[in-house]
Amino acid sequence: xxxxxxxxxxxxxxxxxxxxxxxxxxxxxxxxxxxxxxxxxxxxxxxxxxxxxxxxxxxxxxxxxxxxxxxxxxxxxxxxxxxxxxxxxxxxxxxxxxxxxxxxxxxxxxxxxxxxxxxxxxxxxxxxxxxxxxxxxxxxxxxxxxxxxxxxxxxxxxxxxxxxxxxxxxxxxxxxxxxxxxxxxxxxxxxxxxxxxxxxxxxxxxxxxxxxxxxxxxxxxxxxxxxxxxxxxxxxxxxxxxxxxxxxxxxxxxxxxxxxxxxxxxxxxxxxxxxxxxxxxxxxxxxxxxxxxxxxxxxxxxxxxxxxxxxxxxxxxxxxxxxxxxxxxxxxxxxxxxxxxxxxxxxxxxxxxxxxxxxxxxxxxxxxxxxxxxxxxxxxxxxxxxxxxxxxxxxxxxxxxxxxxxxxxxxxxxxxxxxxxxxxxxxxxxxxxxxxxxxxxxxxxxxxxxxxxxxxxxxxxxxxxxxxxxxxxxxxxxxxxxxxxxxxxxxxxxxxxxxxxxxxxxxxxxxxxxxxxxxxxxxxxxxxxxxxxxxxxxxxxxxxxxxxxxxxxxxxxxxxxxxxxxxxxxxxxxxxxxx
Numbered sequence: 001x002x003x004x005x006x007x008x009x010x011x012x013x014x015x016x017x018x019x020x021x022x023x024x025x026x027x028x029x030x031x032x033x034x035x036x037x038x039x040x041x042x043x044x045x046x047x048x049x050x051x052x053x054x055x056x057x058x059x060x061x062x063x064x065x066x067x068x069x070x071x072x073x074x075x076x077x078x079x080x081x082x083x084x085x086x087x088x089x090x091x092x093x094x095x096x097x098x099x100x101x102x103x104x105x106x107x108x109x110x111x112x113x114x115x116x117x118x119x120x121x122x123x124x125x126x127x128x129x130x131x132x133x134x135x136x137x138x139x140x141x142x143x144x145x146x147x148x149x150x151x152x153x154x155x156x157x158x159x160x161x162x163x164x165x166x167x168x169x170x171x172x173x174x175x176x177x178x179x180x181x182x183x184x185x186x187x188x189x190x191x192x193x194x195x196x197x198x199x200x201x202x203x204x205x206x207x208x209x210x211x212x213x214x215x216x217x218x219x220x221x222x223x224x225x226x227x228x229x230x231x232x233x234x235x236x237x238x239x240x241x242x243x244x245x246x247x248x249x250x251x252x253x254x255x256x257x258x259x260x261x262x263x264x265x266x267x268x269x270x271x272x273x274x275x276x277x278x279x280x281x282x283x284x285x286x287x288x289x290x291x292x293x294x295x296x297x298x299x300x301x302x303x304x305x306x307x308x309x310x311x312x313x314x315x316x317x318x319x320x321x322x323x324x325x326x327x328x329x330x331x332x333x334x335x336x337x338x339x340x341x342x343x344x345x346x347x348x349x350x351x352x353x354x355x356x357x358x359x360x361x362x363x364x365x366x367x368x369x370x371x372x373x374x375x376x377x378x379x380x381x382x383x384x385x386x387x388x389x390x391x392x393x394x395x396x397x398x399x400x401x402x403x404x405x406x407x408x409x410x411x412x413x414x415x416x417x418x419x420x421x422x423x424x425x426x427x428x429x430x431x432x433x434x435x436x437x438x439x440x441x442x443x444x445x446x447x448x449x450x451x452x453x454x455x456x457x458x459x460x461x462x463x464x465x466x467x468x469x470x471x472x473x474x475x476x477x478x479x480x481x482x483x484x485x486x487x488x489x490x491x492x493x494x495x496x497x498x499x500x501x502x503x504x505x506x507x508x509x510x511x512x513x514x515x516x517x518x519x520x521x522x523x524x525x526x527x528x529x530x531x532x533x534x535x536x537x538x539x540x541x542x543x544x545x546x547x548x549x550x551x552x553x554x555x556x557x558x559x560x561x562x563x564x565x566x567x568x569x570x571x572x573x574x575x576x577x578x579x
Contacts, residue, residue, distance in 0.1 A: 008282060010236035011210045011217060012081075012274055013052075013088030015281060020049035024258070024284040030291050030302050033079035034121060034145035035197050045281065048082065055086035058200035062141040064117045066091030066209055069219075071113055071136070072269070073097045073106065074121035074145045076553065077292040080268045081277050083119055088217050091209045092116075095219035095231060095441075096269035098553025103128040103135070105228045109221070110136050112231055112442025117141045119197060143197040213237045219441055220271040222371050223342075223552045226477055226560045226579045231441035232271070232371045239271060240278055242435035243374035246404060247279030253363060254337060256283040256310070261334075263308035265291035265299065265317055267554040271371050272341055276312075285310075294320060294555075303331040311353075312339035316555035318349050319501070325356035332356035341367045341375070342554040344472065346490045347386060347397050348497075354383040368400040368472060373456050374435045376408045377401045377470050393534065395490035400462075400470045408433045411455065412464040415476070418452055421464075426473055428578070429462040430455035450578060459578035477574040478559055480506035483536045488512065495531040498523075500546050504538070505563050506573050513539040515566055517546040542566050 009018055022045045029041040035058075036051060043051070064070055070087040072080050072094055084094035095113050097106070099121055106128065110118075118136050122144055128135045136142065211217055213236040221229035235241075249255065256262060262285045266273060280288050289306045291299055294317045307330070313321070318340060325332055336359045338350075350364045362383060369375040379401040389396040403410045412427040413420050421427040432455050440447040450457045461473040473484045480488075485504045492502045492514065502516045516523070523543050532538055544566065550558040564570050 010213050010240040011088055012085045012236075012240065012278070013056075013090070013210045013217075014208060015240075015278055016045070016049040016052045016082075016085060017208070019281040019284075020046045022281070022284060024286055025262070025280060025288045026286070027078075027288045027290060028302070028306055029078070030289075030293060030298055031077070031147075033082070034074055034077055034147045035079045035083060035119075036201065037147055037198060045284075052082050052085045052089065053205045054201045054203075055082060056089045057203040057205040058143070058197060059083075059086055059092070059117060059119075060090060060206045061200050061203035062117045062143055062195070064090065064092050064141075066211075068092045068116035069113050070094040071097060071110060071115035071118045071120075073099055073101075073124045073135075074119065075099055075123065075147065075292070076268055078268050078273070078277075078290045079145070081273050084218050084274070088210060089208050090206055091211050093211075093216050093219055093233070095221070096273075097221055097229075098267060098269045099124045100551065100553045101221075101224060101229060103131045103133040105224065106135055107133050108228045109231060113219070115140055117143065119143045119145050121145055121147070125194075142194040143200065144194050145197045211236070213241065216438060218271075218274065220269060220274075220371050222579075223554060223556050225475075225552060225556055225558050226576060230443060230446070233438045233441050234271060235438055238435050238437060239274055239374075242407065242433065243271070244275040244278045244282075246375050246407065247275050248282045253361075254365065256280070256285050258284070258286065260285035260309045261287040261289065261306055263289035263291060263303060263306070263311045265294050265313040267314065267342070268292070269553055270342070271374065275374070296321060296324060300324065300328050300331065304328075307331065307334050309334050310337045310339065311335055312341075314555045315340050315343045315345040315349070316501075316551070316557075318345065318353065320555075322349060322352050322500075325352055329356055333358040335359065336362050338362070338364045339367070340365075341369065343556050344486050344490075345397050346493050347389060347395055348490075348493045350381055350397060351383075351386040351390075354381070354386055357383075366397060366400065368470070370431075370458055372437045372450075373408075373431050373433050373458075375404065376410065376431050376433070376458075377403045390494075393491070395484075395487045397490065398471050398473075398484065398487055399465075400472055402468050402470070407435070410464065410470050412462060412470075413452075423464050423466050426461055426463050428476065429458045429460045429470065429472070431458055432456065457578050475574070475579070477572060477576040477579050478506065479572070479574040480504065480512050481573055483512065485512070488514075488535065488538075491535065492516070492531060496523075496527065498527075501549055501557075503549070503557050503559065503562060505559065505567065507563070507567060507569060508571050508573055511537045511539045513567060514541040515544060515549075515562060516541055517544055517549070521545065 027043040087094035219231045335357045364381040366379040367375045409432040415428040463471045488504045489502045498518045505513045550561040
């Protein structure tokens with residue numbers, strides 16, 4: 001059976017119902033949803049449509065109405081998207097927020113959002129209470145998305161179709177690295193009149209009453225690497241009317257096929273999760289595998305049970321998995337296409353996974369873009385290209401390809417005069433697209449300041465090459481005069497296979513400072529000297545443990561926080577004005 005006839009809706013609140021009759025895909029979860037911890041780990045499209053409708057009933061029972069704001073702050077899982085869809089179904093705006101954001105920053109975001117209802121995980125609520133911070137005012141309804149604590153998660157868990165109870169809960173970590181709350185934390189989180197979200201799923205389901213296609217539908221947020229994340233507001237037209245088109249274009253070798261098994265391990269609070277969701281329904285594969293956590297053991301179990309043909313993850317998650325192709329090569333044997341977004345990927349990581357595929361001519365697609373404007377340009381890399389680049393003195397993955405035809409435009413300008421620069425000159429990268437966000441919620445002026453004569457200032461420094469491709473150098477705030485920090489990091493990772501993370505920090509008055517982690521916590525001074533031969537002058541490296549790097553919900557390193565932690569300073573070369 002197929003989806004309902006008629007034009008596919010642009011509103012995420014209507015999409016699940018529109019496709020409810022579809023037989024494909026079947027969704028497989030690594031753990032049950034936090035909003036339905038007894039709902040199993042297997043869902044049909046019909047089961048998801050039912051859950052979205054029931055979730056809208058739960059939110060309505062909690063007091064959410066058309067035009068209100070919903071805050072969603074919980075462990076990483078795809079049900080964040082379902083909650084946002086449930087809010088949009090009744091005309092409310094759901095704000096999807098990572099639980100990795102510190103409580104004091106969350107409070108600032110809540111002051112900007114002014115939610116009517118908050119859906120939060122027990123760990124988030126307990127952390128705020130431990131810090132003495134009230135996330136929301138007393139008149140805000142708080143619903144607790146309480147993960148189950150029973151056994152049987154992962155590929156071997158019992159399954160259902162979305163409304164059959166399996167009796168199994170989840171105890172895995174989210175992709176952000178957060179664990180679920182202990183029983184003590186859960187009890188504390190449900191105190192003071194708070195309700196368990198699952199307990200409201202049998203409330204009456206209100207009729208659908210979505211917003212207009214040009215009105216606010218959803219809010220996501222920026223990474224927050226330099227401070228409090230900005231709340232990015234999109235409408236149905238900007239998010240699904242424009243940006244989702246890129247997901248459903250019939251592109252040879254890249255588009256989803258009917259027999260595909262699509263696996264994804266991303267931050268599901270990101271706008272990318274909305275457009276990705278729409279694509280799985282519009283161009284349905286056979287299976288979709290949802291990896292809410294990135295722990296190698298869980299990932300191995302899931303991908304053994306459901307061997308993927310396409311795999312998407314955040315760059316630093318792929319980096320975390322670099323040992324899996326050697327220990328479990330069969331997991332990646334069928335993959336024809338890898339995808340990454342959110343951050344720069346390094347050549348060593350791409351090469352490792354492309355070489356693990358047994359397919360002829362597998363491809364890696366790195367999409368450069370931002371929450372505010374969506375995907376801008378794709379860098380596409382072949383196995384041959386990566387293997388030929390071994391030993392190169394530049395990073396092949398810094399080439400981010402050309403803008404998407406007819407959808408995005410790019411120009412590089414002088415950051416002071418705003419005048420276009422000749423090809424090959426480093427400057428500020430500007431983007432023009434109809435998918436630009438509506439505003440920053442509570443920060444309209446900041447949003448307006450980033451619009452330069454109709455173009456969006458990305459805050460990225462880059463080069464428009466003679467071939468028309470864009471090469472990203474660094475974020476302006478992370479500027480290191482005369483070099484590219486991204487490229488230095490790639491080269492050091494290439495030359496030092498024992499490194500698991502490398503971050504190069506620019507600090508005025510001293511050479512760039514490498515901060516890195518290794519597989520055994522050690523770094524041979526002689527190997528370091530060999531690795532930096534021919535590179536710009538660098539300070540002595542600082543070695544820390546991998547888990548000491550502060551990270552965002554998309555696993556980006558919070559460079560501002562890292563700089564203060566290991567160097568005791570917040571000074572940078574960049575102005576930070578365009579973050």
